[in-house]
Amino acid sequence: MPVTVPDTMAERVKPCTVCHGQADRVGRDAYYPRIAGKPEGYLFNQLRDFRDGRRYYRPMTLLLANVSDEYLREMAAYFSALRQPYPPPEQVISSPTEIRQAQQLIQQGDATRDIPACIECHGKQLMGTAPFIPGLLGLPRIYIAAQFGAWKNGGVMRGQASNCMSDIARQLTIKETNVVAAWLAAQPVPENAGPANVLSPEMAQRCGSIVQGSADR
Secondary structure: OOOOOOOOHHHHOHHHHOOOOOOOEEOOOOEEOOOOOOOHHHHHHHHHHHHHOOOOOHHHHHHHOOOOHHHHHHHHHHHHHOOOOOOOOOOOOOOHHHHHHHHHHHHOOEHHHOEOOHHHHHOOOOOOEOOOEOOOOOOOHHHHHHHHHHHHHOOHHHOOOOOHHHHHHHHOOHHHHHHHHHHHHOOOOOOOOOOEOOOOHHHHHHOHHHHOOOOOO
């Protein structure tokens, strides 16, 4: 007997939610990060970069082949507006010294190495900055550390073009990225928190490869 499937975005994006479901999960070859609630412009940029080969992960590339910009924007808008509960903070054991080191980098940066504070781009609550900068809370420690590694090593999984995150990651030691990832993963997501609204002109200029040209590239 034929089954009637409603023509809704929720039905259309079910191939996405097979991996990007309500909870982050570890696969054999990769992580599948949370995309619900991330800024719309950020999601659109990532979808387009996978489609166009600026980022590479074969399942994403195949899934998005020949998808129009208009439809990618619809997908980004759907997931950006999707509200799902966050996982509880990870139980991470860090020493007082490691906690202080992480907080220093996240809240103040390191001017001697031209490393800005994480909060300058990702917002004071670390929930991102609309419309292009993602949040850092609610993600697994190992996922965050892996992304730092990808930025640092210039792998196409994080994009072929160099940008501010690549530059910042190369300034950080492996130990620093690990303590930052551990601290972030151990933080609760603030209730009713969302992306900040304004990125400082200084950081907008520095990270122009991320925050500019979203609709036109």
